[in-house]
Amino acid sequence: MTESKTDIEKFKSDIKKIRISLITLTFIEVIYFVLIFSGGVFLINNNKTFSHNILIWILSFVSSGFIIGILHFLVMTIIIWYNWKKMPIERKKKIDNTLMILFLGILGMWFWLPNKMEFNKLIEKNTTHNTS
Numbered sequence: 001m002t003e004s005k006t007d008i009e010k011f012k013s014d015i016k017k018i019r020i021s022l023i024t025l026t027f028i029e030v031i032y033f034v035l036i037f038s039g040g041v042f043l044i045n046n047n048k049t050f051s052h053n054i055l056i057w058i059l060s061f062v063s064s065g066f067i068i069g070i071l072h073f074l075v076m077t078i079i080i081w082y083n084w085k086k087m088p089i090e091r092k093k094k095i096d097n098t099l100m101i102l103f104l105g106i107l108g109m110w111f112w113l114p115n116k117m118e119f120n121k122l123i124e125k126n127t128t129h130n131t132s
Contacts, residue, residue: 008123018079022109025075029106032068036061076101079109088125
């Protein structure tokens with residue numbers, strides 16, 4: 001009884017950690033894209049732009065994009081690993097979730113995250129699986 005209860009609490013904790021990391025990643029990526037598009041428009045519309053300013057802008061956003069790409073890849077890898085190793089779902093659903101995460105990126109990660117109803121079904125499925 002206590003073993004399944006601790007498993008449920010660990011499952012809830014893991015999903016909460018994944019949700020927090022997704023919120024952080026989404027926030028960082030949205031700010032990055034807003035800065036890219038607003039900075040580019042500023043440089044194009046500004047009459048006093050010099051070639052070195054444009055070069056500095058391009059290099060800074062390429063390097064920050066590389067760092068954000070690594071962060072995105074890290075979160076995506078953790079979610080795919082969690083999907084395959086910890087989620088109590090059938091293999092076909094795991095394959096579908098993996099493809100969704102790979103092709104939709106951050107949106108796929110949000111679609112993968114179980115809502116309250118799915119979360120309760122997974123907990124119910126997990127407790128019936130542990131008791132039998």
